[in-house]
Amino acid sequence: MLRLPQATLLMTLLLSSCSEPLGTEHSYMKERALYNAYVNDSPEHLDGLLERWQQEVPPISDLEFAGLSDKEQAVHEVFEAFYDPLNNIRLDPEFHDHYYDNYYWFIVQNNISYRIVDVPGMANEQSVLDRVYLDNFRPQLHFPDRSIVYLTMSYYTLLNNFLMDQVIPRGVIATVKDRDESEKRLQFLKNSMNILSTGQWLTISWRMVTAPNVHFIDLDADLREAYLEYGINHKGGYARMKKSPEGWVVTESKWSWISKPGVSK
Numbered sequence: 001m002l003r004l005p006q007a008t009l010l011m012t013l014l015l016s017s018c019s020e021p022l023g024t025e026h027s028y029m030k031e032r033a034l035y036n037a038y039v040n041d042s043p044e045h046l047d048g049l050l051e052r053w054q055q056e057v058p059p060i061s062d063l064e065f066a067g068l069s070d071k072e073q074a075v076h077e078v079f080e081a082f083y084d085p086l087n088n089i090r091l092d093p094e095f096h097d098h099y100y101d102n103y104y105w106f107i108v109q110n111n112i113s114y115r116i117v118d119v120p121g122m123a124n125e126q127s128v129l130d131r132v133y134l135d136n137f138r139p140q141l142h143f144p145d146r147s148i149v150y151l152t153m154s155y156y157t158l159l160n161n162f163l164m165d166q167v168i169p170r171g172v173i174a175t176v177k178d179r180d181e182s183e184k185r186l187q188f189l190k191n192s193m194n195i196l197s198t199g200q201w202l203t204i205s206w207r208m209v210t211a212p213n214v215h216f217i218d219l220d221a222d223l224r225e226a227y228l229e230y231g232i233n234h235k236g237g238y239a240r241m242k243k244s245p246e247g248w249v250v251t252e253s254k255w256s257w258i259s260k261p262g263v264s265k
Contacts, residue, residue: 027158034162043191050105050192053149057110060138072134074223075114078241080139081248083108085210086146088232091239091253099211099233105193106143106210110150111135113216120218120227121240129221151208159195159208196233207233234259 030049037045065073084090085100100106116130117123138150149155163185168178182197186206189195196207207213211232218227226241226248239253 027154030158031161034158038162038185038188041188043188046188046192047104050147050149053155054147057138057150057152057155059140059148059150065140070223071114071116071130071132071219074219074226074243075112075134075217076137076139077243078217078219078226078228078248079112079137079214080141082214082228082230082239082241082250083139083141083212084143085212086143088212090250091212091230091232091237091255099194099196103190103192103194103210104145104147106141106146106148107151107193107195107208108139108141108148109209109213110137110152112137112214115216115218116221117218118220120220120225121238123218123227156208159189160206163189163195163206198234229256 033045033049037043037049060076065076068076085106088099111134113131113133115123115128115132118127118129136152141148163182167182167185186195186197194210198205198207212230213232215229215231215236219225224243226243227238228241229238230236235255235258237253237255237257240251241248242251
């Protein structure tokens with residue numbers, strides 16, 4: 001890979017000056033920081049950008065959590081008990097993958113929808129008592145030797161621009177050369193995180209969230225039972241959970257759909 005003269009001082013200034021969420025100016029600075037890390041083939045600078053991301057978008061604090069409604073607290077607790085990228089095999093004994101074993105950074109979804117229903121897993125429109133979409137979703141997650149970042153729209157845009165818009169002009173079909181450059185950039189990001197490429201020959205897209213991705217959560221009115229649907233790469237299913245004295249536990253999980261994987265790496 002082409003190496004330019006080291007830009008350590010420039011990178012430090014770029015990262016240390018970006019203390020606010022991505023606006024137009026900060027977005028440009030971080031795009032330049034990410035691009036400079038790439039052309040210098042510097043995983044260390046990539047990790048520096050991820051550390052800054054982590055500082056800007058921290059997990060929900062105990063004080064913030066205490067200010068949530070009982071329903072929103074339950075949604076956080078269900079997600080925190082369910083989400084474990086290092087143990088996806090528990091959702092189906094036949095699922096033997098190790099997609100995330102060698103990656104230090106996990107990218108977690110930043111929004112989720114939930115419903116209060118009569119019977120979780122058997123809901124219809126008439127049985128939905130409440131429907132809510134939570135943005136700025138930042139559950140507290142703890143994994144040994146791993147770090148978490150939350151995929152806000154601004155950081156999704158940053159990664160998408162790096163992988164796509166800086167390589168392929170909008171409205172233009174990707175060429176072989178374009179795909180090769182995008183693949184090189186993807187492999188650079190894989191020094192720290194496992195983003196999966198998907199799509200067919202003329203299109204490119206990415207799964208940025210570290211699976212499982214929870215599509216929605218249903219809760220009963222007493223907040224004692226939950227049903228959720230999730231996706232892992234090109235497969236997905238559902239899980240049922242109950243609240244015990246020790247916390248939320250998965251009582252059933254099952255694959256229920258599979259899609260054409262296209263290009264998955």
